[in-house]
Amino acid sequence: MEVVAMKKKDKESQPERETTEALLAEGRVFRPLPELVVDANLNPNDYEEAVQKARHDLEGFWEEAAEDLHWFKRWDKVLDRSEAPFFKWFVGGKTNIAYNALDRHITTHRKNKVAIIHEREDGSRERLTYYDLYREANRFANVLKSLGIQKGDRVAIYLPNIPEIAIVMLGCAKVGAIHSVVYAGFSAAALRERINHAEARLVVTVDGFQRNGKTIRLKEVVDEAMTACPSVETVIVIQRMGVEVDMSDGRYLWFHDLMKGEPASFETMAMDATDPLYILYTSGTTGKPKGVVHCHGGYGVGITRTLKWVFDIKETDIFWCAADPGWVTGHSYIVYGPLCAGTTTVMYEGHPLFPGPDRMWQIIEKYGINILYTAPTTIRMLMRFGSQHPKKYDLSTLRILGTVGEPINPEAWVWYYENIGNHNCPIMDTWWQTETGMFMVTPTPCNVLKPGSAFKPFPGVHVDVVDAHGEPVQAGKGGYVVVKEPWPAMLQGLYKDPEKYKEVYWSKIPGMYLAGDIATKDEDGYFRFQGRSDDVLNTAGHRIGTAEVESALVSHKYVAEAACIGVPDKVKGEVAKLFVTLKEGVEEDEATLVNELKAHVRKELGPIVVIREISFESKLPKTRSGKIMRRVLKARELGLSEGDLSTLDD
Numbered sequence: 001m002e003v004v005a006m007k008k009k010d011k012e013s014q015p016e017r018e019t020t021e022a023l024l025a026e027g028r029v030f031r032p033l034p035e036l037v038v039d040a041n042l043n044p045n046d047y048e049e050a051v052q053k054a055r056h057d058l059e060g061f062w063e064e065a066a067e068d069l070h071w072f073k074r075w076d077k078v079l080d081r082s083e084a085p086f087f088k089w090f091v092g093g094k095t096n097i098a099y100n101a102l103d104r105h106i107t108t109h110r111k112n113k114v115a116i117i118h119e120r121e122d123g124s125r126e127r128l129t130y131y132d133l134y135r136e137a138n139r140f141a142n143v144l145k146s147l148g149i150q151k152g153d154r155v156a157i158y159l160p161n162i163p164e165i166a167i168v169m170l171g172c173a174k175v176g177a178i179h180s181v182v183y184a185g186f187s188a189a190a191l192r193e194r195i196n197h198a199e200a201r202l203v204v205t206v207d208g209f210q211r212n213g214k215t216i217r218l219k220e221v222v223d224e225a226m227t228a229c230p231s232v233e234t235v236i237v238i239q240r241m242g243v244e245v246d247m248s249d250g251r252y253l254w255f256h257d258l259m260k261g262e263p264a265s266f267e268t269m270a271m272d273a274t275d276p277l278y279i280l281y282t283s284g285t286t287g288k289p290k291g292v293v294h295c296h297g298g299y300g301v302g303i304t305r306t307l308k309w310v311f312d313i314k315e316t317d318i319f320w321c322a323a324d325p326g327w328v329t330g331h332s333y334i335v336y337g338p339l340c341a342g343t344t345t346v347m348y349e350g351h352p353l354f355p356g357p358d359r360m361w362q363i364i365e366k367y368g369i370n371i372l373y374t375a376p377t378t379i380r381m382l383m384r385f386g387s388q389h390p391k392k393y394d395l396s397t398l399r400i401l402g403t404v405g406e407p408i409n410p411e412a413w414v415w416y417y418e419n420i421g422n423h424n425c426p427i428m429d430t431w432w433q434t435e436t437g438m439f440m441v442t443p444t445p446c447n448v449l450k451p452g453s454a455f456k457p458f459p460g461v462h463v464d465v466v467d468a469h470g471e472p473v474q475a476g477k478g479g480y481v482v483v484k485e486p487w488p489a490m491l492q493g494l495y496k497d498p499e500k501y502k503e504v505y506w507s508k509i510p511g512m513y514l515a516g517d518i519a520t521k522d523e524d525g526y527f528r529f530q531g532r533s534d535d536v537l538n539t540a541g542h543r544i545g546t547a548e549v550e551s552a553l554v555s556h557k558y559v560a561e562a563a564c565i566g567v568p569d570k571v572k573g574e575v576a577k578l579f580v581t582l583k584e585g586v587e588e589d590e591a592t593l594v595n596e597l598k599a600h601v602r603k604e605l606g607p608i609v610v611i612r613e614i615s616f617e618s619k620l621p622k623t624r625s626g627k628i629m630r631r632v633l634k635a636r637e638l639g640l641s642e643g644d645l646s647t648l649d650d
């Protein structure tokens with residue numbers, strides 16, 4: 001393989017287009033910048049050593065990573081396999097992720113360091129130091145205690161990208177309550193379903209927030225959900241926009257009233273390493289979302305180690321993960337990971353295109369951001385507006401870039417590399433999932449990169465690509481993505497559904513965790529992820545179960561049957577195409593029906609479902625047992641033979 005050093009190119013002599021095409025045609029690879037490697041937390045020798053150490057002593061490797069964190073009591077056993085696939089890490093150990101994220105920094109030089117920089121859409125900003133955040137989280141922990149919330153109780157958090165979401169999450173962790181964050185773009189129906197499944201006693205929300213020049217009145221969505229949430233005793237409302245809200249229901253209380261009366265000190269509870277920290281619902285192959293459970297100990301170890309090595313976190317860094325805390329990316333790498341690593345994390349409340357397509361670049365210049373981690377969809381979207389926008393800003397503080405959530409096409413990779421990183425920043429394409437909790441397949445800044453590849457498994461992580469029998473596939477051949485050994489941030493199970501946990505992840509290829517993705521590995525062992533192998537589509541990095549869309553559709557009075565498939569989209573990766581058969585006697589014209597059904601899906605699931613097209617059919621292809629064959633629809637749609645789709649189908 002030919003290797004080129006990452007160097008500033010002479011833009012005049014090499015026009016952008018030509019460079020891009022040349023790179024793709026030649027299949028060049030990118031060697032790390034010497035100046036980056038010199039100071040890296042992990043140099044190429046360390047990397048090799050880590051890989052070897054992890055290969056020979058998996059437990060010892062992760063045990064060493066655990067030393068980075070505070071333990072009230074050290075573990076008795078690193079990994080307990082006795083109840084596999086319910087693997088338990090750091091058994092007997094006592095810790096608390098909030099203690100690691102906040103309390104332990106307060107006695108160090110980090111006490112007055114900025115923990116969170118928050119940028120509102122209107123450009124105003126707020127900064128919280130570690131000490132500020134610590135005191136606020138303590139106050140909120142005291143609020144929870146006053147409300148009688150105890151260890152193991154569930155708290156639903158329906159908040160956007162504002163500092164209070166971190167305060168509330170950390171406050172929950174401090175008292176040992178289990179939080180369930182519901183992304184603020186989800187509908188009332190989706191929120192209600194998640195609250196009820198978790199039997200949350202408390203909900204925390206906000207009057208409204210800024211998004212795309214508008215005020216989103218989030219509290220009103222909660223009102224709608226609350227009509228059928230019997231477990232909820234209290235709803236705490238944060239006052240942010242000052243919009244009028246109805247507080248007449250006796251369950252509603254103001255956040256600021258509650259916080260005012262509480263002391264800023266709190267004794268963070270010592271939790272078992274395996275005690276649950278949160279539930280995060282994600283889409284799978286059934287009509288109902290799955291409640292993925294993560295814990296305090298192994299999860300904290302996994303996300304802290306991966307963040308420090310992959311993004312090479314330095315004491316002076318400002319780290320921007322431009323995701324939303326409502327997804328796992330935000331849990332692990334906006335809130336818990338960066339704070340455990342003691343870095344400064346950036347939260348941006350608004351839309352990346354508001355008021356214009358230069359907003360992200362402007363934020364990077366404004367704060368001197370060093371590391372940017374975002375989704376390929378965002379890169380592709382901004383790429384379409386052209387490189388004149390990033391050129392207007394000083395992006396020279398950037399040292400490392402990252403992507404997550406979906407495959408990145410080499411063209412977008414190279415655009416990101418050239419125009420945002422200015423040929424000076426390696427791109428960390430991180431493959432992982434809600435279930436894995438932490439980066440699984442990812443480079444570090446000391447590895448040689450290939451555009452469009454997420455490199456290889458992180459040291460101590462055993463991801464592979466196998467056939468249906470669990471045998472490794474040859475280089476270049478597609479197969480199922482599996483994990484062959486436990487890893488510390490792995491899910492603890494599915495909330496209230498241990499059987500489903502076993503069935504979904506551990507039964508199809510015995511002894512291995514089945515991720516639900518398909519990928520290839522090349523002759524150098526580099527992974528290329530191709531998408532999901534199950535009935536989950538990935539729109540703009542968001543997971544949407546086709547069965548969830550279908551059950552939303554059939555709940556409409558006109559719909560008899562429905563099928564949903566993912567079709568490729570240049571910007572969003574994949575979007576939904578729907579096939580619908582109508583009940584007898586529906587007389588509305590097609591355009592009205594399309595609008596109504598789109599609105600209905602939006603109401604049931606929220607705006608994250610992007611529908612390209614709705615096609616009305618007289619009947620849908622089915623198996624003899626009556627199961628709708630989505631793969632046939634997909635084959636027709638993509639102009640493939642059914643055989644071509646065999647690996648796409650689970």
Ligand code: WTA
Binds near residue numbers: 516
């Ligand atoms: C996809 C997001 C290709 C994949 C952290 C996975 C990716 C699903 C990548 C998980 C990547 C995530 N390259 N595909 N770098 N990262 N995916 O649970 O299909 O929201 O299974 O977690 O996103 O989505 P989730």
